[in-house]
Amino acid sequence: MTEPPRTEPPVTERTARGGAGSRPQPAAPDAVPPADTTGAVLGLLHAARAGERRRRRRSALYGWYCAALLAAIWGLPPLIALAGAATDGQFDGTAAGRLPELLPLVLPALVATVVVLLGARGRWHGPVQVEQAALSWLVAHPVSRRALLLPRLVASWVVTGVLGAVAGAAGGFLWHAFGVGVPALMVPAGAFCGAAVGLAGTALAARVQRGAGRSAAGPGGKRAAVGVLAVLWGLALVAWVSQPSAGGGPGLVAEVALWSGPWGWAVLPLVAAAGDAGPVAASAGGALTVAALAGAAWFGARAAVAVPARVLREQAVVSLRVQASLYAFDLRQAWAAVGSVGGGGRGVRMRGGLPAPGRAGAVVAWRDATGLVRVPARLLSAVVWTGVTLLVAAAVPPSSPVMALAAVTAYVAAAQLAEPARVEAGDLRRSAALPWSAARLALAHAVVPVAGAALLLAAGGGAVVLLGGATGPLVPLLLSVPALVGAAVVSAYRGVVPPHLMVGASTPMGDSGPFAALLWQVRGPLVGLLAVVAVAAPLRGATGGVASAVGTLLVGAGMLWWAAATARRTARGR
Helix, strand or coil: CCCCCCCCCCCCHHHHHHCCCCCCCCCCCCCCCCHHHHHHHHHHHHHHCHHHHHHHHHHHHHHHHHHHHHHHHHCHHHHHHHHHHHHCCCCCCCHHHHHHHHHHHHHHHHHHHHHHHHHHHHHCCCCCCCCHHHHHHHHCCCCCHHHHHHHHHHHHHHHHHHHHHHHHHHHHHHHHHCCCCCHHHHHHHHHHHHHHHHHHHHHHHHHHHHCCCCCCCHHHHHHHHHHHHHHHHHHHHHHHHCCCCCCCCCCHHHHHHHCCCHHHHCCHHHHHHCCCCCHHHHHHHHHHHHHHHHHHHHHHHHHHHCCCHHHHHHHHHHHHHHHHHHHCCCHHHHHHHHHCCCCCCCCCCCCCCCCCCCCHHHHHHHHHHHHHHHCHHHHHHHHHHHHHHHHHHHHCCCCCHHHHHHHHHHHHHHHHHCHHHHHHHHCHHHHCCCCCCHHHHHHHHCHHHHHHHHHHHHHHHHHHHHCCCCCCCHHHHHHCHHHHHHHHHHHHCCCCCCHHHHCCCEECCEECHHHHHHHHHCHHHHHHHHHHHHHCHHHHCCCCCHHHHHHHHHHHHHHHHHHHHHHHHHHHHC
16 A cells, blocks of 8 residues: 655745744735635635524514614604694793704714714724624634625624614704705705714624734824814803804804714704705715715725734624523623623723822711712713703793603713612622611712712703803703602612512513513612603693692602612622
8 A cells, every 4th residue: 555645735935944844834814815715714604504504584673673673653742743733833932942043053063973973882892793603614714804894894894884874864853844955955964974873883893803902002092082072162151151043053163063073964964954055065064075085995904914813803802791681681790791801991091080088987988989080971961951951941942741751861870870889789799898788878978979969950950041041841850850869879789689579470562571670770870760750740840839849858768768678688689
């Protein structure tokens, strides 16, 4: 029997330079093999996984169908009602009636903010997502990254572009409902702006995903994004203060923001459709936006191909953890999984703190305040949501039931300040050395949120009064702060969903288990908001007096008692 011929390794340039005695060097992991090899491998896997691909496609289509059905049921009626109210002139004479004049001033800053938020998602769930099978069998082997990753980036672009176009079209339709422009121009212009935001945000997310986990590139990009947003929102504020008379156009400062970059170019067709710019500006804005999107697509494609395999593996694991947490209706574990990416950092951390208190009873409040100061993201978010609350209170007519939305945004602001309570409830070892019960600790955690939320509302309301604006139901909002903070503390100490809630009863609408688990998760804010809106008459568009104020304070006392009882029950269950 003859010995089979030996196959010599290919002679590379490095081997030829090294001579006959040098060992052949293996190819780099990211080296791209010949196109026919990649095509053959991907074609084989494409045929082998045809059944699984069809199953996943049917599942995705069913999910999109359910999402579209829910959006049509719960989204279209309020949209049509709001448009009808605007068309009938119910917002005339209120701050909401000035929205057509204010939108050209704030849209560039709003567009930039949404793009940055979409890009920040790339830190834990970028647009290039590879399933575990492909990670195990393809990423580690010499298969072309471009052929493997670019189709996933394109799919993400399609999804975000379509969603952005739908949201932008709805925004253009609402803007027209205030008597601005014609639907044939406003809706397509809004869809163009929304699609541009989605595409640009996905390209930025690909760049963020490529640099995920690298501390060298992160802070510079964050500082640049924060700087751009600060400048744009500053320009919007200056443009609002120095706005000319009604019908006089956006003004010089707003024109600067509109032409300052892609965030304003995408808005120009919509502003032109509203009558605040000419057709030349609309055409120029559209052309500049398309050119900017082409450049962003080029940079996004380059970044997607260069995403490290380590980042792909880490984000695949995090995505599975988030998906499992959402299926179990455990939102806390989902947020913990997101926060674990990149070493668990959730933003900028500052050194230093507040001076230590002289009394032992103030230790918990001091620790909560120090935590908010050292990680200012939550504090900044509370400031933003307080501003949204004051804007809603000033924009909605006093007699409209939509005023209840101000209570919802005020709760979101209070929940940001109650973050230290949530952190401690997730790890009871942090308070194990303190000589107090869980109920007393829960009440101590409510001190800083109550004081902070009341201070932010009072300061914001005072600033609005100094600027000559209307504050709306500011006093009822201030009186509802204890109730809203109590609801946030109840949510912080809610614990894990009881298993028996997941086993529901069969109904014509499906199993009731997930619905019961969802209600259990949101029971704190749901009960608190319903009670506040029911008792505080001005927050539901009615008139109230002393009885309404006293009732609001009693609701706050009841919510704080419930928070203490929930903390005690959760501690005993562990």
